[in-house]
Amino acid sequence: MNETMVCAVGNVATQPVYRELSAGPSARFRLAVTSRYWDREKNTWADGHTNFFTVWANRQLAVNVAASLNVGEAVIVQGRLKVRAEAREGQNWTSADIDAVAIGHDLARGTSAFRRAARPEPTAAAGAPAQPEPDWQTPAGQSPAEPEPPRRREPAAVT
Template identity: 30%
Template sequence: MSLPIMTGTGRLTADPELRFSPSGVAVATMNLAFNARKFDRDRNEWVDGDVFFIRGTLFKQEAENVAESLTKGCEIVVTGRLKTEQWTDRNTGDKRSATSLLIDSIGPSLKYATAKPQKAARASNSAPAADDPWGAANAPQQTEEPPF
């Protein structure tokens, strides 16, 4: 059995928070909001419907990239796995739970914005792999000939 998958377009309600685990792994958490906004023709205005809030989590290099790239208010497209987190409240001893999103992929929505992706620096100093589409090994060769 696997966790349910969610894909949607939403907004960041705050800047992503970047932290590092005791072993040095980057962890980014972010609050996401998804809503059913509709244009009401009778009132000639946009009306917000129900809103679904969820906390998303990313790890490693992607966590660092998101913390550097996205900010509060960004419209994003995200895919991830829904998970139930459980804990005991320190003050009352009550058991608590909340649904969270383990993010597999996230990026800015280009519906109302533009973005210029830039290859992030590698953690190691090794040469780019031949199958890396962003790597220098796959960069177009500069020639005088047209590309067609």
């Protein structure tokens, strides 16, 4: 499917809002992305226009967003861009949303401590019998086959 994938670098503008929905966990927050440019007259960097995006995260990404992000933190968001235009109460309204695939702290602007999230227990498909985990250990009293030692190669004779 042809979708517009974007990578936006900016700051968390609102505290993430977490919801448990019938389809699973969902979280959203606003992302502020400000362009920077070199001002030759002042000989310094200056802020340009700021774009705001609503970032949507689902399932485990939503859980991790709620536990990890706070207002003002620098983040990188990758996901599908969705631009909608509507007429509300006589006014035209446009929104730019990012359906996030990945979100992380921007390590060019700070440090972060990664902690792996606990995986939820897998649920068996409805009506399917649970498959036992195979026993990967070598049975007692047997030794695993040892690989042959590497053979020494004699140097080629030079004539």
